[in-house]
Amino acid sequence: MIRRRSTPWIHKWSRTLIAAIAGCGALITGYLTIEKLTGGSAACVVEAGAKGCNDVLSSPWATVFGQPLALFGFLAYISMVILALAPLVFNSGENNSRKQLENLTWWLLLVGAIAMSVFSGYLMYVLASQIKAICPYCIGSALFSVSLLVLTIMGRTWEDIGQIFFTALIVGMVTLIGTLGVYAGVNKSDVISETPGQPAKITFNSKGDPNPAFGWEVTTTSGEAEIALASHLAKIGAKEYSAYWCPHCHEQKMIFGKEAEEIINKDVKVECAPEGLNAQTELCKTAKIEGFPTWIVNGKSYSGVQNLEELAKVSGYTGPRNFKYFK
Template sequence: MIRRRSTPWIHKWSRPIIAAIAGCGALVTGYLTIEKLTGGSAACVAQAGTKGCNDVLSSAWGTVFGQPLALFGFLAYISMVILALAPLVLKSEDNNQRKQIENLTWLLLLVGAIAMSVFSGYLMYVLAFQIKALCPYCLASALFSLSLLVLTILGRTWEDIGQILFIALIVGMVTLLGTLGVYAGVNQSGTISGSTGGQERITFTPSPTETPNPEFGWEITTTSGESEIALAKHLVKIGAKEYVAYWCPHCHEQKLIFGKEAYQIINDNIKVECAGDSPKGKPELCQAAKIQAFPTWIINGQTYSGVQNLTELAKITGYTGPTNFKYFK
């Protein structure tokens, strides 16, 4: 009697597991997309002196073709879900047709997983060496992509290992070249050339020997234009509040984006200092407002954590004045 060879469990469950992991990736990227499009802030508290998720979302690498990068990640994960479940849903009575669908979807899953893994690898490099931020969502997405690749390779019996290596080489090279092409306008300092209307990118890393003054933090070295001053006055008019700590580098980045003259208006009218050791500190107001990160804006009853680009502040406050802002993050 000939005993049939049993099917490895990973081959039986690979497609549902791939769909589940891709579904988790879709939830993460979908959430980030909504937050970006609605002007909100991702639930990610950055420690003092450490850049977080919102810094990544608002960075030059966080937008592709005018749309949030997370949106493209969401579409990629949804595609992986569809490819993984398609043969399980489209049950054909024709064995040849069913086998063709399985082979085609496995091939597309492999291509998608390789492309996503290569792109995630590039983003991890950017995260570590360019933006220098800690983003749990980004790390989770990279882990999801790598898991999809491993499951795609181990989830079935590939008749030709050379085929996998060839596809990996071609898809990997195309993805990497395409990625470098998309981000060709972003140089190592993070400045976008051409598409930002001459805006200057603001980054701030405090020197270990330069201690912030408890009264005002670090000196503001940028100057304001007409647009920055007009927006600052608008924020005062609508009763916005900015909660800061003098020792917070992100708070200083927000100051630099406004410039010295415009931020003086904010400082005199709507800024709330949360550090208890500052002469201007009002920690009780910050506790009452349930502030958990710096800077935090409260505008029309809504909370916005992290450094906000002036275009975002203009959009969420209904500002209609001049918008030729000089700086961005």
């Protein structure tokens, strides 16, 4: 009597495990997408003055093609959930059709897992060497991607192992080249898009290491309205909590312009980075600041870069409003 070989447990549960892990990844990236789109602050406990999740979300790497990077991660994880569950949900009853669907979805799962793992590896490099922040969400997402790759390879019996390595090589190279192409402009200079008769749009791309004394150089100039608003904010006791290394803090400076920023820097700004000039880390801890920049105006908190029209409105400013720049 010939005993039938039992199916390894990982082969039985691999699709379910893949769907569960991808579902967790979708929850994380979905949450970050909402926070990014609404201008909120992600829940992330870090030591005052240290870079955290919100600094990652405000970095140039957090936006791709004008949309939050987390949104693309969310779509990738949802795709993995669908591919993992498709043969389990759409059971036609025909062995050939089911087998074809299983084979197709396994190859697509393999391609997706390889691409996600390579891209996550690049982001971990950026997180450690460029942004220099601690982001549990980012690290968790990277671990999810690697776990999906391991489960995809071990979750079934592959007839041709060599084809897996060939696929990994091709997909990995394409993903890496595409990633480098997408982020090729991150280290370029500031972009000021001007339309005649309209305020100019500011887009900041970090270039070089920031100086602890002032961050990056402010290259825009202030008009009468910017200087008047800055003076008004100083007069009413408004505060801007920031860190010299924060790209979005510099973007806020660029919107004000050099002359107005001198007023902000003297009477409004609170430096939260311990190594920054005139750092006031204890004040930042007391204010429970979670991300930079954070404005406190008339007792209310406003997270992220603020357009001057909005600051004028919430601060009760009544002076000229012909502001030169906007986000």
